Amino acid sequence: MKQFWLNRSLYRKISKNLGLTALLMTSCIAYEPAQLIPEITLSTEEVSFVEANHTDLVVDFGMETSANESDSLLNLEVLPGVRVRSVALNGPADSAGIQAGDVILFINNLPTNEPDAVLAIQTQTQLESYIFQIQRNTTVFEVTLYGRTITAAQEARELYRLDPIATRASYRTELATIRQQEQVAAARIIEIFPNSPLGAAGLKANDRILAVDGEFINSAQDFISKVNQEFELGDTLEITAHVDGKIEKRSLKLWSPRRRISRISMRPFFHFDSSISPPSKNFSILDLWLFAVYSYSKIENENSHDILGIFNITSDYGELTEVQD
Structure with missing residues (x-):
């Protein structure tokens, strides 16, 4: 009996030590x-694909200019002409031999003492050539520049919105008709990328997602923003989708890196x-x-x-x- 209690006491000590070790x-x-x-970086709902620019320009000189300020830190003043800040590679100014740092004094005998004067010339009817009077260091010389006609670019067309991580798929905003009368915003699945969790949820290309956890979405971007901001990777959420003409609820587990x-x-x-x-x-x-x-x-x-x-x-x-x- 004594031996039994000794063994039992030893067993308790070993178990306690093992438990402590496991805890550590x-x-x-x-x-x-x-x-x-x-x-x-999540896009906004409304996206502009073209930056604000001088859309009224007719001719491109292939350079950027600024006021010709003195280099002295003690005596700042604006000097005659405009300074060339940058030159586009293989552009008109580059082909004419104009370099960054040059000072443009005249264009076709018109003084250019501020950048707006250069822009004003670029908004007028394009000439065959332009005579630039340039100052480089202490040398003043003359070059002929052949401007490039600026043509209006076609407006960019949005293809889809992309979720590269959580659902690994692309979507486009559409309107879906529910019960033959009600129209709601939907995110149509455009393409499903490798390792996307959509396949496991029984979703495929052209299916339309209507709601997340019972809350209707407003657009494809709204759906992407929800799954990336309101959920963690690996979370499971309920998707309401329009699949093969039927409204169905699917369980979607977001992609997880393990x-x-x-x-x-x-x-x-x-x-x-x-x-x-x-x-x-x-x-x-x-x-x-x-x-x-x-x-x-x-x-x-x-x-x-x-x-x-x-x-x-x-x-x-x-x-x-x-x-x-």
Whole structure:
């Protein structure tokens, strides 16, 4: 009977120690996503594809100009002419030999003492050529510039809205008719990309998404913004969709990068950590602060083994080689 109680007491101690060890192990394990997740910038509902510009220009000189201010920090003043700030490669100004930093004094004998004077010439009927009087350092010379006609570009046409991470698909805003009378906004699935969770939810191209968790969406962008801002990767949400002429509810689990162990630490007995960017691994046994009995590290293709802080072996260094012609 005494032996029985001794064994039982020993069993309790071992169980307690094992439980404490398991608790310590759990508290010293860290996780991180198994792959890097790029950040995306969500578009607004209304998108302008053309930046505000001088749409009334008729001729392009292929350069940007600004006021010709003095270079002195103590005596700032505006000098005659306009300074060329940049020149478009292979543009009219570049072909004429004009360089950034040059000062344009006259165009066709008209003084150009401010950038608006150059723009005013560009809004007039295009001439066959333009005579530029240029100052470069202390030299003034004359060049002939052949302007390029500016033609109105066709208006950009939106193709679709893209969700590259959470659902890995593209969508277009459409109106869907429900019950033969009510029209609501919908996000039509245009294309499904590899590893998209839409297939697992029974959704395919041309199906239309109407609502998320019972809340109707306003557009394709509204749907993309909802799943990326109101949910975490790996969350499960209820999708109301128009599939093959029927309104159905589907369970959609957003794409998840899965998780990996990034650190296990039971110092001073052992320690392990790893990183994805840059790819690296570190491992040590009996780390006694000043040195470790054994440590190993790998950064990209470089491996290093260290024993007692005395012996070190490093391998897989890249080598520089001289190439003979």
